[in-house]
Amino acid sequence: xxxxxxxxPEAMTDAVMHYCAGCGHGIVHRLVAEVIDELGIRExxxxxAPVGCAVIAYDYWNFDxxxxxxxxxPAVATGIKRVLPDKVIFTYQGDGDLAAIGTSEIIxxxxxxxxxxxxxxxxxxxxxxxxxxxxxxxxGQKTATTKAGRNIRRxxxxxxxxxxxxxxxxxxxxxxxAVSSPKEIIKTKKAIKKAFGIQIKNEGFSMVEILATCPTYxxxxxxxxxxxxxxxxxxxxxxxxxxx
Amino acid sequence: xxxxxxxxxxxxxxxxLITGNEACGEGAVQAGLRFYAGYPITPQNELTxxxxxxxxxxxxxxxxxxxxxxxxxxxxxATVAGVRAMTSSSSPGISLKQEGISYLAACELPAxxxxxxxxxxxxxxxxxxQSDYFQATKGGGHGDYHMVVLAPASCQEMLDFTRELFxxxxxxxxxxxxxxDGILGQMMEPVIVDRRSSIDVRRESQTTNDKRQTxxxxxxxGCKGRKPNVIKSLRLKEGELEAFNEKLEKKYDLIRKREIRxxxxxxxxxxxxxxxxxxxSRIGRASVDRLRKYGIKAGLFRPISLWPFPxxxxxxxxxxxxxxxxxxxxxxxxxxDVRLAIEDKSRVHFYGRxxxxxxxxxxxxxxxxxxxx
Numbered sequence: 001x002x003x004x005x006x007x008x009p010e011a012m013t014d015a016v017m018h019y020c021a022g023c024g025h026g027i028v029h030r031l032v033a034e035v036i037d038e039l040g041i042r043e044x045x046x047x048x049a050p051v052g053c054a055v056i057a058y059d060y061w062n063f064d065x066x067x068x069x070x071x072x073x074p075a076v077a078t079g080i081k082r083v084l085p086d087k088v089i090f091t092y093q094g095d096g097d098l099a100a101i102g103t104s105e106i107i108x109x110x111x112x113x114x115x116x117x118x119x120x121x122x123x124x125x126x127x128x129x130x131x132x133x134x135x136x137x138x139x140g141q142k143t144a145t146t147k148a149g150r151n152i153r154r155x156x157x158x159x160x161x162x163x164x165x166x167x168x169x170x171x172x173x174x175x176x177x178a179v180s181s182p183k184e185i186i187k188t189k190k191a192i193k194k195a196f197g198i199q200i201k202n203e204g205f206s207m208v209e210i211l212a213t214c215p216t217y218x219x220x221x222x223x224x225x226x227x228x229x230x231x232x233x234x235x236x237x238x239x240x241x242x243x244x
Numbered sequence: 245x246x247x248x249x250x251x252x253x254x255x256x257x258x259x260x261l262i263t264g265n266e267a268c269g270e271g272a273v274q275a276g277l278r279f280y281a282g283y284p285i286t287p288q289n290e291l292t293x294x295x296x297x298x299x300x301x302x303x304x305x306x307x308x309x310x311x312x313x314x315x316x317x318x319x320x321x322a323t324v325a326g327v328r329a330m331t332s333s334s335s336p337g338i339s340l341k342q343e344g345i346s347y348l349a350a351c352e353l354p355a356x357x358x359x360x361x362x363x364x365x366x367x368x369x370x371x372x373x374q375s376d377y378f379q380a381t382k383g384g385g386h387g388d389y390h391m392v393v394l395a396p397a398s399c400q401e402m403l404d405f406t407r408e409l410f411x412x413x414x415x416x417x418x419x420x421x422x423x424x425d426g427i428l429g430q431m432m433e434p435v436i437v438d439r440r441s442s443i444d445v446r447r448e449s450q451t452t453n454d455k456r457q458t459x460x461x462x463x464x465x466g467c468k469g470r471k472p473n474v475i476k477s478l479r480l481k482e483g484e485l486e487a488f489n490e491k492l493e494k495k496y497d498l499i500r501k502r503e504i505r506x507x508x509x510x511x512x513x514x515x516x517x518x519x520x521x522x523x524x525s526r527i528g529r530a531s532v533d534r535l536r537k538y539g540i541k542a543g544l545f546r547p548i549s550l551w552p553f554p555x556x557x558x559x560x561x562x563x564x565x566x567x568x569x570x571x572x573x574x575x576x577x578x579x580x581d582v583r584l585a586i587e588d589k590s591r592v593h594f595y596g597r598x599x600x601x602x603x604x605x606x607x608x609x610x611x612x613x614x615x616x617x
Contacts, residue, residue: 043468046325049476058474064464066324067476069347072317075309079321079329080464082305083279087466105317108310 009033011042015059020127022222024212025053027179028121029060031189032092036063039196045088048077050097053127057092071102074109077116088199090117095136096126099161103135106161110205113170117195118207120161122237123214131217135159138236143217158236162209166242172204173244176237178211180229184239198244206244211237259436264402264428265290267435268358269298271406272330274438277356278304279322279329281315285337286370287426288360292332312337316344316357323353324475326463328410332358334426335376336367338384345419346385349492350477354413356406357391358422360429363600371600372426374522377577380423381551388489390496392420392503393550395521399433412503414460416495423550425573427523427602496552505548506557510536514543516612517561519582520571521547524603528571531608542612550578558585565591567615571603572596 008014011033019026036042042063049057051070058065068076073091081089098106098120109116125143126132132145138158140149150158166174173195177188188210195206211233213225220228262270269291272280280295292308299306305322309315315331322329333341338359348355359380363373380393392412394405406422413420464473479485507525510532511517520528525546535542545561547554562568568586570579576594583592595611597603 044466046464046466048321055478056480058472058476061472062467063472064467065472065474065476066321066351066464067478068317068320069313069343072313072320072344075314075317076321076324078307078314079279079281079318079323080325081321082307082318083322083325083327084465104310105314108314112307 009037011036011062013060013062017060018056019053020216022213022215022225023053024123024179024210024214025121027185028119028188028210028212029057031185031192032090032119033061035189035193035196038193039200041088041196041200044086045090046080046084048073048080048089048091050091050093051128052094052097054092054094054121055128071097071100072105073097073102074105074114074116074118078109078112078114081114081116085115088117088196090119090196090199092119093121094127095120095122095124095134099135099159107165107168110165110207111168111170113172113204115199115202115204117199118205119192120207120209121212122209123212124233125214125217127214127217138233142219160237162207162242165207170205171207171243173198173206174209174242175244176209176211176239176242178229178234178239180211180213180226209237211239259434261432262399262435262437263290263430263432264396264399264424265360265430266294267399267403268332268406268422268424268429269294270437271403272356272410273298273302274403275407275410276328277330277410278302278327279319280304281307281309281318281331283309283312283315283333283337285334287362287372287429288332288334288358290430291358291360312340313343316341319355320344320348320351320353323348323355324351324464326460326465328354328414330356330358332360334360334362335364335373338376338379342379342385345391346387346389347477348419349385349389349391350387351475352417353419353475354410354417355419356409356413356422357419358406359424361423361425363598369600370426372428372523372573372602373598373600374425374524374573375575375577375598376423377550377572377574380421381553381581389418389492390499390551391418392416392499392552393423394421394505394548395423395550396428397522397525397546399428399431399435402428403435403437416499418495423522425523500552503549504552504554504557506554507546507548508561509544509546511543511545511561513541514561514566515541516567516569516615517543517545518569518571518608518612519545519547519558519578521550521578524571524573527603527605527608530605531612534605534609535612538609538613540613547578553581553585555581555585558582562586568592569608569612569615570594571608573602574598
């Protein structure tokens with residue numbers, strides 16, 4: 001007799017993901033789907049996909065999903081949540097979407113204490129457009145638009161959105177995690193579950209920033225990319241609960 | 245005798261003195277609007293203030309957004325969820341909303357956008373203008389799309405057209421626009437406020453108070469009892485976008501057949517026809533009366549739907565030697581559509597004022613006489 005001990009979450013479709021080998025997005029997609037299954041909210045969820053590598057998340061998720069203009073993701077989620085206060089609304093955003101073009105929308109949605117959940121995947125580069133510098137690119141990191149490495153005098157500093165949002169009175173829960181190892185993945189899942197739980201309890205704005213790998217544009221193997229998160233990225237972006 | 249207790253019901257058809265901006269807001273509420281997001285800009289601020297009050301009355305949502313970009317995206321979210329939603333602004337703000345308008349068109353989402361035009365380009369001034377005609381009727385945002393644009397010319401029409409535009413937006417699933425100007429927005433006129441809605445609001449729209457679900461089967465409301473809905477504008481597959489563009493064009497062809505509106509005034513036997521919309525058309529009408537008094541056979545053609553433009557109706561007024569005088573509060577934008585309709589450019593003339601200037605009746609009459617002679 002075969003015993004089923006592991007299966008695809010109901011909140012995921014059978015579609016084959018387009019992500020590069022070693023990309024963190026696939027893991028985060030699955031964690032979100034697992035949490036949605038465990039909370040039994042698949043039929044109550046409306047998600048807002050970003051512009052960026054995760055734009056076609058709706059092909060992989062088995063629930064209602066729409067797609068915002070670049071960076072307007074939390075504004076779209078605001079509109080949905082105000083109309084459907086009993087539904088669970090979340091955005092899934094990369095660092096370009098959330099920390100560059102959508103900085104205004106994320107800050108003001110948080111400041112209005114919108115009762116939404118934000119899944120913020122920070123891999124420090126623009127993947128979709130070919131590995132350009134993101135606001136979260138670390139100092140010295142080489143990208144398609146920082147060939148000699150990010151230079152603070154020319155390119156400014158890595159932006160720490162979670163720290164910025166944590167000081168706002170409108171936010172309830174902000175945590176930074178990583179998907180660099182099984183241990184960190186489990187912590188990430190717990191954080192996602194907590195964030196959704198806060199929304200379900202009507203307690204306000206919740207966000208999980210997830211440090212994720214981009215081996216393609218970091219020019220590293222999947223394994224080295226995971227090591228880079230744990231040895232280097234955490235120095236700029238320390239893991240842990242920033243609020244709540 | 246004791247008076248009956250309880251609230252006195254406001255009789256239908258009561259006339260009240262109200263600004264055009266407020267009339268526009270009331271028209272939206274009557275249409276079942278339950279979500280409004282906006283950002284302050286003159287000369288449409290009365291509308292935003294009115295909505296902040298009326299949304300409280302009807303249990304809807306009012307959000308003063310952090311920017312026009314956010315406001316239109318909030319409207320995107322509300323209409324994705326199936327309720328009637330609106331945003332308003334004035335010219336510089338409408339430029340910012342073009343991003344969202346293009347996405348609304350691409351996602352086939354109904355929404356009403358109000359532009360109370362002011363002088364431009366740039367920050368321009370806060371005086372009335374009609375210089376966003378191109379932006380409203382020829383695209384504005386990126387990509388192949390159109391939206392129905394209605395141009396009111398009175399406070400009453402600000403109410404009526406706005407109310408009706410919600411039906412049009414739902415019927416064709418797309419963004420639509422009320423194109424007014426600073427005069428229409430801020431002047432006061434008696435308006436018949438008919439409390440009865442033109443549609444069954446409860447059937448069409450779910451409010452935050454009303455637990456009944458929207459009847460829009462495409463809306464995102466959680467996938468209970470159905471397959472997940474996806475609303476998106478990215479169409480990467482081979483031929484996918486072209487097929488969608490063709491679908492949109494078919495829809496636009498239908499709109500071109502069904503939604504053309506215009507008004508003719510004293511055009512019978514007219515040798516010179518003034519073509520004007522919105523505020524300009526009111527001055528044009530007065531000019532026609534004066535020209536007729538002088539014995540000059542003048543008439544007025546007023547496009548009401550600026551897109552779709554009433555090309556055929558205008559062309560019918562051309563008797564081969566008829567002269568046309570286009571009057572606008574711009575450097576000549578609708579003029580191009582009038583030329584397209586008449587084809588013979590030598591008989592299409594233009595008089596316009598820019599930068600917040602308003603064409604005077606005297607100036608229009610003078611122009612008309614000069615072309616007539």
